[in-house]
Amino acid sequence: MANIVTALSRLSKTVDKNIVVVNSQNVCLFPEVLPAFMSFKALTESVSGIYQGYRINKIDTTNSTFYVGIEHSDSDDQRLIDLIMLNISDILDRELTSGASPVEYIRTILDNARIHGVNEAAKPILYIKGWTALLENNREEYESSDLIEIINNTINAGLVFEYRDRIVIIGKDEDKISACKAIRENILTELYIECLIAVGSDISNELELIEQYDCCEEILNQVKRYSLGSKVFNFEDVYTYRIASSIDPVIKNEIVQKVFKNKISEMLNGEMETTIDVFFKNNLNLTDTAAKLYIHRNTLLYRIDKIYKSTGFDLRRFEDSWLFKLAWIISKEN
Amino acid sequence: MANLSLRGIKKIYPGNVTAVRDFNMEIADKEFIVLVGPSGCGKTTTLRMIAGLEDISAGELHIGDKLVNDMPPKDRDIAMVFQNYALYPHMTVYENMAFGLKLKKVPKTEIDEKVRNAAKILEIEHLLERKPKALSGGQRQRVALGRAIVREPKVFLMDEPLSNLDAKLRVQMRTEISKLHQRLQTTFVYVTHDQTEAMTMGTRIVIMKDGDIQQIDTPQNAYDNPANLFVAGFIGSPQMNVLKGVVVENNGRVAVKVEDNTIINLTAHMEKTLKENGYIGKDVYIGVRPEHLQESEVEPYASEFSSISGNVEVAELMGSETYLYLKVCGKQVIAKVDSHTKKRAGDNVVLQFKWDSIHLFDGETEKSIV
Ligand SMILES: Nc1ncnc2c1ncn2[C@@H]1O[C@H](COP(=O)(O)OP(=O)(O)OP(=O)(O)O)[C@@H](O)[C@H]1O
Ligand SMILES: [Mg+2]
Numbered sequence: 001m002a003n004i005v006t007a008l009s010r011l012s013k014t015v016d017k018n019i020v021v022v023n024s025q026n027v028c029l030f031p032e033v034l035p036a037f038m039s040f041k042a043l044t045e046s047v048s049g050i051y052q053g054y055r056i057n058k059i060d061t062t063n064s065t066f067y068v069g070i071e072h073s074d075s076d077d078q079r080l081i082d083l084i085m086l087n088i089s090d091i092l093d094r095e096l097t098s099g100a101s102p103v104e105y106i107r108t109i110l111d112n113a114r115i116h117g118v119n120e121a122a123k124p125i126l127y128i129k130g131w132t133a134l135l136e137n138n139r140e141e142y143e144s145s146d147l148i149e150i151i152n153n154t155i156n157a158g159l160v161f162e163y164r165d166r167i168v169i170i171g172k173d174e175d176k177i178s179a180c181k182a183i184r185e186n187i188l189t190e191l192y193i194e195c196l197i198a199v200g201s202d203i204s205n206e207l208e209l210i211e212q213y214d215c216c217e218e219i220l221n222q223v224k225r226y227s228l229g230s231k232v233f234n235f236e237d238v239y240t241y242r243i244a245s246s247i248d249p250v251i252k253n254e255i256v257q258k259v260f261k262n263k264i265s266e267m268l269n270g271e272m273e274t275t276i277d278v279f280f281k282n283n284l285n286l287t288d289t290a291a292k293l294y295i296h297r298n299t300l301l302y303r304i305d306k307i308y309k310s311t312g313f314d315l316r317r318f319e320d321s322w323l324f325k326l327a328w329i330i331s332k333e334n
Numbered sequence: 335m336a337n338l339s340l341r342g343i344k345k346i347y348p349g350n351v352t353a354v355r356d357f358n359m360e361i362a363d364k365e366f367i368v369l370v371g372p373s374g375c376g377k378t379t380t381l382r383m384i385a386g387l388e389d390i391s392a393g394e395l396h397i398g399d400k401l402v403n404d405m406p407p408k409d410r411d412i413a414m415v416f417q418n419y420a421l422y423p424h425m426t427v428y429e430n431m432a433f434g435l436k437l438k439k440v441p442k443t444e445i446d447e448k449v450r451n452a453a454k455i456l457e458i459e460h461l462l463e464r465k466p467k468a469l470s471g472g473q474r475q476r477v478a479l480g481r482a483i484v485r486e487p488k489v490f491l492m493d494e495p496l497s498n499l500d501a502k503l504r505v506q507m508r509t510e511i512s513k514l515h516q517r518l519q520t521t522f523v524y525v526t527h528d529q530t531e532a533m534t535m536g537t538r539i540v541i542m543k544d545g546d547i548q549q550i551d552t553p554q555n556a557y558d559n560p561a562n563l564f565v566a567g568f569i570g571s572p573q574m575n576v577l578k579g580v581v582v583e584n585n586g587r588v589a590v591k592v593e594d595n596t597i598i599n600l601t602a603h604m605e606k607t608l609k610e611n612g613y614i615g616k617d618v619y620i621g622v623r624p625e626h627l628q629e630s631e632v633e634p635y636a637s638e639f640s641s642i643s644g645n646v647e648v649a650e651l652m653g654s655e656t657y658l659y660l661k662v663c664g665k666q667v668i669a670k671v672d673s674h675t676k677k678r679a680g681d682n683v684v685l686q687f688k689w690d691s692i693h694l695f696d697g698e699t700e701k702s703i704v
Contacts, residue, residue, distance in 0.1 A: 146437050153422045153433070182420035189414065189481060190434045192407035194387055227348055270352045271544050274374035294372030294543075294568060332349050 004029055004125075007091045015084055020054060020069035021092075025205060027123050029066075043067055055081065059089050064127040066092060103161045106206060110163060113210045124205030130158040131176045132200040132209060133169040134216035135183070137193050137230075147187060147195075154186045155179040168213065170203070180232045194230040196223060201235075218242070225334050244329045252330050259327035263310045275303050279315060280325060286316075336411070336488030336521045337363045338384065342393035345379050345545075353379040355545045357393070366515045366522045368536035370529055371568070375542040377525040378493055384523060385491050386410050397489060413487035415495045419478030421466040427453075428462040431480045445484075452483040455517050472503050472510075479514065490518075493525045508534055529569050533557065541565050563700035566621050566693055572657065574621045574693065575667045577642075581613045590620050590694075593663035598640045601689045604704050608694070617697025622687045624657070627669035629677065630686035641686040642667070649678050658683060 004021075008030040012019045021030040022043060028034040034043075037052055044067050046056040054069030055076070068088055070081060105126070135147070144162045151160045151169060156179075158170035173179035180197045187195050198219035200212035215235060222228075222238040225245055247255070260267065267276065275293060279300075282288040290300045304315050313320040343357040354376040361367050369377040382388040384395065386407035395402050402410055421430050428449055435445045453459045456476045466474055475495070482490060495511075496504045512535050515522050526532055532539045533553040541548045541556060541564075549561040553569075560566035566574045579590040579598070588605035590598045598620060600608070608614070630641055644660035644667060651673065658669045658677055669685050677683050694703040 149437070153425065154420060181418060185416060185418055185420040186422070188416070189420075190437055192386070192414075270355075273351050274544070278373055292373040334348070 003094075004091060005032075008088070011084065011087055011091070015080070017084070018054075018071040019084075019088070021088065022067050023125060024065040024067075024127055025124065027125070027205075029123060029125060038069075043069060057081075057085055059085070059092065061092065064125065103159060106159070106168075106209065107161070107163055109206050110168075110210060110213060118207065118210055122207060124207045126206045127204065128158065128170060128206060128209060129202075129204050130170040130172045131202050132212040132216060133171065133176070133180050134198045134200070134213065134220060135167040135169060135195050136165075136197075136220055137187075137195045142191060142193055146191060147193075150186050150190055151183050154183050169197075170209070177232060177234065184230075184232055196220065196230040197232045198223070199232060199234040226329065226332055227334060240325075241329060244326060245333065247330070252333075255323070255327050256331050259311060259313060259324055260331070261311060264331060267307070272303065272307075275300070276307075276315070276328065279304070280321075280328075284316060284321060336398055337361060338489065338521060338523070339396040340380075340384075340393070341395075343380070343383060343390060343395060344392040345376070345383060345388065346391045353545055354383070357547060359540065359547070359550060361521060361523070363521055364519050366512070366524065366535060366537045368532040368539045369523065369525045369542060370527065370532035370536075370539055371542035371548075372527060374544075376545040377527070377542060380542075381491055381493055381523060381525050384489070385412055385414055411488040412491055413482035413485045413489075415479060415482050415490065415492045417494045417497050419475060419495070421474060421477055423466055426463050426465060427458065427469070427477050427480075430466065430477055431484050434481060435484055448484040448486070449480075452480045455483060455514065456480050471499060472507060475499065475503075475507055476510070479511075483514075483518065487520070489521045489523065491523050494527070495524075496531070497526075497528075504531075511535065530571060533569065541568060543568075559702065560693065561702055563619055563621070563695045566695065566702075570623055572624045572668045572670070574623050575627070575665075576619050576621045576695075577663055577665060577667075578697070579618055579620050581608050581616055581618055583609075583614050588614065590618060592620065592642070596642055598642075598692070599689060600640075600692060600694075604689070604692065604694060607704050611703070613703070618703065619695040619697060619700065621693035621695065622691055624668040624670040626687045626691035627667070627671070627685040628687065629658075629669070629671050629675055630684045638689050639686045640689060640692070641684050643682065643684040646677050646679050646681045646683055649675070658685075660685075 008019055008021065019030060020028070020035065020038065020043070022028045022034065022040060024044070026040040034040065043051055043056060047058045047067065049056060050072050051069065053072055055072045057068045057070070059066040059068060068085065070084055144167065147167055148160050148162070151157060151167065156172045158172050160167065160169050171179055176199050180199050184195050184197055187193055198216035200216045203209050203212050219233050219235060219238050222241045222245060223233055226241050228238070256264070267273065278292050279289045282292060286297055286300055290297045293300070308314045313324045315321045315324060338361040340357050340359045343354060344352070345354040346352050357380060369380055371377055379388060383390050386402065386405060390403050397410055422433060425433065431449045431452060432445045435448065450459070453462055456479060458473060458476050458480065461469065461473060466477070469477065496507050499507060508531060524535060536553055538550060539553055539556055540550050543564055549556055549565045556565060556569050560569060563576065567576065577592045579592040582589055582591045582597070584597060587599065588608050589600060592598060642662050644662040646658050646660050648659040650657040650659070654673055655670050656673050656675050658671055658675070660667050660669070660683065695701060696703055
């Protein structure tokens with residue numbers, strides 16, 4: 001970004017003309033802010049015309065559209081204008097893609113963000129529309145090109161590329177969760193590999209991509225911390241786990257002690273464990289839980305009563321169940 | 335040839351959850367095995383261990399004559415079909431089926447042969463040029479099966495592949511998969527929580543509960559001779575009626591007295607078994623399937639028949655038959671009777687059943703007695 005500003009200001013001085021560059025997302029790349037007498041809307045609608053004394057041109061790149069305003073004077077030589085445009089095009093190209101593909105550019109900014117953090121003053125340049133997801137697989141032996149080919153064929157993919165042993169997906173399908181589930185299924189069917197996929201939110205430029213990449217990474221961390229399995233998760237899915245993991249270790253221990261008293265091993269035999277899990281999954285609904293477990297309602301009540309007798313927590317009461325659930329989550333932390 | 339041998343297979347998940355305790359089974363080549371049981375009983379875990387997606391905590395798994403415990407899934411000669419079958423939306427049916435082979439760098443002519451062969455088996459040859467969007471749910475499911483078939487695996491593994499289909503399509507695909515099994519002549523291991531699916535599809539079924547095998551048997555045998563009270567209740571719809579009773583000796587005959595003091599007589603063989611095994615005075619469960627309860631206009635103690643009576647709470651007309659729901663000894667009893675029954679809610683009814691339709695289970699262990 002800094003390079004663009006430096007290069008454009010040098011160019012502007014050399015040809016002695018004011019220059020304005022904005023992108024299709026109403027970000028002004030040069031100068032720092034859009035001159036007060038201009039509006040993004042009017043500027044972008046004036047391509048090939050004159051707007052507020054500026055000749056407006058458009059540059060399309062793979063991932064973004066730029067609008068360039070060059071201060072107009074009647075004595076302008078068309079060849080000069082062409083030369084300036086060529087120069088600007090070159091500057092943008094160099095900065096955005098480092099002469100390589102947009103993927104290389106995105107990898108670089110992800111790297112930079114990892115190393116230096118996201119610069120507060122950074123402006124988004126690329127136009128990347130879609131949602132983000134991060135795919136991780138638990139087996140080492142695979143060809144990432146195979147994975148990428150499957151993904152590209154399964155969803156309406158924007159960009160799919162490998163980054164740090166994971167695959168970054170920018171997809172455009174309306175239902176991102178279904179799309180990611182389909183990816184998972186297809187990879188499993190074709191390659192016998194199970195993947196864990198974290199699904200982030202919609203993005204529209206590279207800064208949001210960095211943000212969502214971090215968000216996906218956080219999802220992956222929580223999924224692994226609580227052994228939630230190799231499936232598709234979004235931020236909401238791990239939200240309670242995130243809260244649980246952020247609790248002070250001393251308090252965590254206190255909660256587990258308070259709820260389970262030393263009876264945790266009693267809870268963790270297969271039958272009880274399944275009962276508790278299914279009961280939570282079925283919204284504390286006795287009928288549904290009993291049906292799923294294929295036990296009589298009274299058997300279920302008996303088990304819940306057993307928990308109450310040994311811990312003092314009655315899972316049918318909201319007050320008790322939420323703390324129990326929290327303790328339950330904490331006790332399963334890796 | 336793909337026989338499967340599961341010897342002492344055990345799965346303990348992190349956190350010390352035992353999902354499968356001690357799974358022992360020899361599966362012969364070309365069998366259609368169905369794993370069935372309620373949620374959390376360990377069906378998926380077992381299947382995933384066979385597939386190699388889950389480590390085996392203890393025991394040995396052989397496919398063919400190879401020990402495969404540490405073999406990665408792709409080398410196990412298996413194919414999997416799941417509940418959600420994702421297809422490649424922009425590819426034709428042909429390309430969808432060919433894609434996996436293409437990734438494996440199988441020569442084109444070989445791919446073509448395999449895809450056409452699979453299409454023939456699935457009767458979707460006329461759909462090969464269509465895109466998934468232009469297919470019905472059942473056709474899409476068949477393409478998903480086709481993707482597995484082209485791999486020519488030794489074992490097909492399926493985890494509830496039909497559970498996302500609507501009821502009608504599910505019934506239809508049930509027969510399709512059975513037919514497929516006959517045509518392919520390979521081993522199938524199929525997971526479902528639906529006992530009807532298990533009964534109609536499996537050559538043998540494995541009924542599981544809480545990580546333990548309850549019974550391995552043919553569907554007919556599991557239905558006729560359930561090994562325990564759980565299997566008795568799980569297999570068959572509506573469920574087997576079960577009443578608690580105590581074994582009594584009455585006028586030289588051994589019988590079961592249920593809670594409302596009704597005496598239920600038994601076959602000579604049952605009498606002998608109960609007596610010889612010291613059951614006199616002990617609690618037992620007595621079970622009779624709804625289809626074995628018939629409305630009796632005849633005298634209740636006709637030979638070879640016993641009877642119970644109760645008040646009809648609901649009469650459910652099903653068309654070909656009617657379900658009568660009544661309360662006997664405080665327990666719900668269902669009878670599948672002739673659709674022309676005159677009985678309606680509020681009526682008293684006497685239901686008779688043949689002695690040899692009675693099932694007896696130990697009052698403590700819940701295991702089948704006879
Ligand atoms: N990854 C895991 N980590 C810990 N426990 C697990 C894991 N997967 C399954 N379990 C537990 O193992 C037991 C068996 O689960 P499994 O998924 O095999 O059941 P299932 O018979 O397939 O049930 P359903 O009909 O619900 O699919 C359950 O108690 C379940 O909670
Ligand atoms: Mg399952």
